[in-house]
Amino acid sequence: MTASLIGQAFRKCKAEGRPALLTYTVAGDPTKKKSLDILKAISKNVDIIESGMAFSTPIADGGDIQTSAHRAIQAGINLNETFKIIKEFKKSKYPRPVILMGYWNLILQFNENKFIKFCKKSGVSGLIIVDLPHPENKAFAKKCKKNEITFIQLLSPTTSKQRMKQIIKDSHNMIYYISQSSTTGGKLKVTPKEILKNYNKIRNLAKGKNCVIGFGITDKNISKFKSANGVVVGSLNSKIITNAIKKKHNPVIKLDKMTRKLKSKII
Amino acid sequence: MIKLKKNIPLIDQHDKHGFWGGKFGGSFIPETLRKPIDDLTVKFEKLRKDKKFLAERDYYYNNWVHKGPTPFIKLENLTNHLGGARIYAKVVSAARGGAHKIYGAITAAMLCKKMNKRYLVTDTGAGYNGKMFSIAAKHFGLKCKVFMGHKDYLRQQPNVDAMKKNGAEVVPVYTGSQTLVDAVSEVMRYWVSNHEKVHLGVGSTVSANIFVKICGWSTAQISRELKKQMIDEFGKIPKKVKLLNCVGGGSSAYGLWSEFMDYDKRQISFEGIEAGGPKNSKKHAAPLSNNSKIGVLHGAAQMVCQDKFGQISETESISAGLDYPGVSPLHCFLKEAGRANYVSQTDEDALSAYKLIRKLENKINPSLEPSHAFARAIAIAPKLSKNTIIIVNSCGDALKDKHIIKKRLGKY
Numbered sequence A: 001m002t003a004s005l006i007g008q009a010f011r012k013c014k015a016e017g018r019p020a021l022l023t024y025t026v027a028g029d030p031t032k033k034k035s036l037d038i039l040k041a042i043s044k045n046v047d048i049i050e051s052g053m054a055f056s057t058p059i060a061d062g063g064d065i066q067t068s069a070h071r072a073i074q075a076g077i078n079l080n081e082t083f084k085i086i087k088e089f090k091k092s093k094y095p096r097p098v099i100l101m102g103y104w105n106l107i108l109q110f111n112e113n114k115f116i117k118f119c120k121k122s123g124v125s126g127l128i129i130v131d132l133p134h135p136e137n138k139a140f141a142k143k144c145k146k147n148e149i150t151f152i153q154l155l156s157p158t159t160s161k162q163r164m165k166q167i168i169k170d171s172h173n174m175i176y177y178i179s180q181s182s183t184t185g186g187k188l189k190v191t192p193k194e195i196l197k198n199y200n201k202i203r204n205l206a207k208g209k210n211c212v213i214g215f216g217i218t219d220k221n222i223s224k225f226k227s228a229n230g231v232v233v234g235s236l237n238s239k240i241i242t243n244a245i246k247k248k249h250n251p252v253i254k255l256d257k258m259t260r261k262l263k264s265k266i267i
Numbered sequence B: 001m002i003k004l005k006k007n008i009p010l011i012d013q014h015d016k017h018g019f020w021g022g023k024f025g026g027s028f029i030p031e032t033l034r035k036p037i038d039d040l041t042v043k044f045e046k047l048r049k050d051k052k053f054l055a056e057r058d059y060y061y062n063n064w065v066h067k068g069p070t071p072f073i074k075l076e077n078l079t080n081h082l083g084g085a086r087i088y089a090k091v092v093s094a095a096r097g098g099a100h101k102i103y104g105a106i107t108a109a110m111l112c113k114k115m116n117k118r119y120l121v122t123d124t125g126a127g128y129n130g131k132m133f134s135i136a137a138k139h140f141g142l143k144c145k146v147f148m149g150h151k152d153y154l155r156q157q158p159n160v161d162a163m164k165k166n167g168a169e170v171v172p173v174y175t176g177s178q179t180l181v182d183a184v185s186e187v188m189r190y191w192v193s194n195h196e197k198v199h200l201g202v203g204s205t206v207s208a209n210i211f212v213k214i215c216g217w218s219t220a221q222i223s224r225e226l227k228k229q230m231i232d233e234f235g236k237i238p239k240k241v242k243l244l245n246c247v248g249g250g251s252s253a254y255g256l257w258s259e260f261m262d263y264d265k266r267q268i269s270f271e272g273i274e275a276g277g278p279k280n281s282k283k284h285a286a287p288l289s290n291n292s293k294i295g296v297l298h299g300a301a302q303m304v305c306q307d308k309f310g311q312i313s314e315t316e317s318i319s320a321g322l323d324y325p326g327v328s329p330l331h332c333f334l335k336e337a338g339r340a341n342y343v344s345q346t347d348e349d350a351l352s353a354y355k356l357i358r359k360l361e362n363k364i365n366p367s368l369e370p371s372h373a374f375a376r377a378i379a380i381a382p383k384l385s386k387n388t389i390i391i392v393n394s395c396g397d398a399l400k401d402k403h404i405i406k407k408r409l410g411k412y
C-alpha cells in the first residue's frame, strides 16, 4: 500500500508535465519539533519527502548534512524518535510519501525486522541505504518489497553498464541516480547536460521505473533538470537551517520559502 | 564456532562478499566507490602474483625499510627484573620513519603508480601512517595528502612536522572527536569525490575488504622476518611463545602474527592489547576486550564501540594510534575463532610500562601504543616460567610522544 504512494506521486507529476520535487532534511534537525514543523510546512510544495536518519559517522555526506546530523543527534534524535516524527507528519495536511535515508548500522542495531515493522506502522514508503550496495542489499530489498516498502537502488556515474542492468533488474519502482562522483553537497563539477546524458541512458535501461537525480542540485540549477522524473534537493536545506540558526531566523519559514522557489523553477 | 583454515593467509579467508567468518568485513560502501574498489581489487590481486612487482616490494621491504630485518632482541634487564618469562622485542620501530606503517605506505605508493595515478591520500592518527606515506610519496615522486583529526594534529606534533617537511599536505579534521575515526571518515569522503585521480591507502587493516587485505599483506613482512629470527635465536620455534601486540586498527598485530596462524595456540599464542583509556574514564577504545557489538563502520562489519542505537561512540586514549572505536575484521574473526585473545591496558599502565622500559632497557624507546603491549608483558611475565618466551612488537618510536611523556612523567 505505502510503496504505491511513491508511484502515485510520480504519476501525478507526470500528468502535470513536471518532475517530482523531493527534499531531504534530517529528522530531528535542528530539534525534533522543528524538524516536524519543517516537514509540515514544506510538504505543500514537495512531492516526496526524504527524511534522513542521523548517523554519527556518515561517510558519504559532505559538511552541510554532517552538520545537520550532528545537530539532530545533539538534540536527542534516534530511530524511535524519527519514526514518531514520520507518524505525526503522516497525519498532517499534506501527508506526502516518505522515504527514509541513512546508513546500515542504525538499521542493524535497531533490528532489520523491527525496523521494517516500524516503517509500516509509521507510514514510511521507501528506503535509501547509502552504504548497503547491490548485490549485498538483495536480501533486505526483497524483505522490503514483501512489506510493500520501496527499496531504492542507487546508481552513479561510475556504475558500469553491466552492473547497471543487474541493479535495475533488482530495483523496485524508483531508482536514484547520483549525479556525480562526490559526497552530498558537492558543487556540480559536470554540466547538467552531461548528467542528463547519463541519466537518459539509465531511463532507457529502466523503462517504466521512476528515476530521480540527486547530489549537487540547488535552486540555481534545478530548472536544468526539468526533463527528469524527479529531482532531489538535500544539502541546500541543511545549509539553510544552519544559516537560519546563525542569523536567529526561523528555519521553518526559510525552508518553506525555498521549497516554494524550487517548485516554481520546475513547473 | 567459526574456524580458521590452514595454509591460506588469513587475509584471503573471506567469502565472495568479502566477509571473514561469514560476518566480519565486507564492503559497505557508497555505490560511487564500487568501481574504484573493484578496479583496485583486480589490480592488487594481479600484482601480488607478479614476480617483478614482488621483487620490487622485497627490495624495499628488505633493504630500504631497514638494512635487513628489523632487530629482534632480548630484553635482558626487564626479564631479570620481572623474574619470569623471557621477554623479547621485535624492534619494528627501527624501520625507516619509526613504525610498521612504512610497509603499507610502500605498497600504497607502488599500487598508486601501477594505477597510473600521481596522488596518494591517507588517514593518520598517531601521525606515523601519514609520515610514512609522506616518505614513500616523496621517494616515488607522488603528491601526498594526509587527513588527521585536529586533536591528533595537536598532540602528535613531531609527526606533523615530519609530514610537512616531506612535502605532504596535512588536513586537520574538525568533526566529531577530531581523532582517527574522523580522519578515516574524511579520507573516504575525499576519495568518493576524487577517486579518478587519487589513490587511497588506508592506514590500518580496516575499511572495506580490499583495504584490509592490502594493509595486512604489507605488514605480514614483520612475521616473515620474525620467524627466521626466532629460528636463528632458539634453533627452532620454541615450545611456548606469546606474541603481544597493541591493537588500534590491528595492522601491526596482524603483521606480527600472520606467519604463525597455523601453529597450535598452545605453542604460539596471540594477545592483542587495546586501549583502555584513562583509568577512571568510561570511554575506551577497546571494542574486543569489552565485547562491543558488531556494527558497520567505515565500510566494514566489525566489533565497534557504539550506543544502543548504533551511533559510533567517542573514544579516549593517550595513544592517538589506538584511539579508534572499531577494529579490523581480521581480529574480530581471530577472537571469535578463539585463535587470539584481547585485553586492554589503561593510559596509566602504558605510561608506567614506558617508564620501566626506559629505566631498564636502552635499546628501545617504544611509543605509547606499544607501551600498552609492554604493560601487559610486565603484568603477566612474573607469573610465567622462564620457558615461556614473550615477544612484544615494539612497533613505534616514542619521539612523537615526547610532549605527552614529558607532561605526564616529568621528562622525556
Ligand SMILES: Cc1ncc(COP(=O)(O)O)c(C=O)c1O
Pocket: B099, B100, B125, B126, B127, B128, B129, B203, B204, B205, B246, B247, B248, B249, B250, B251, B252, B253, B320, B321, B322, B367, B369, B370, B395, B396, B397
Ligand atoms: C606505533 C603505532 N602502533 C600501533 C598503531 C595502531 O595501529 P595498528 O593497530 O593498525 O597497528 C599505530 C597507529 O597509528 C602506531 O602508530
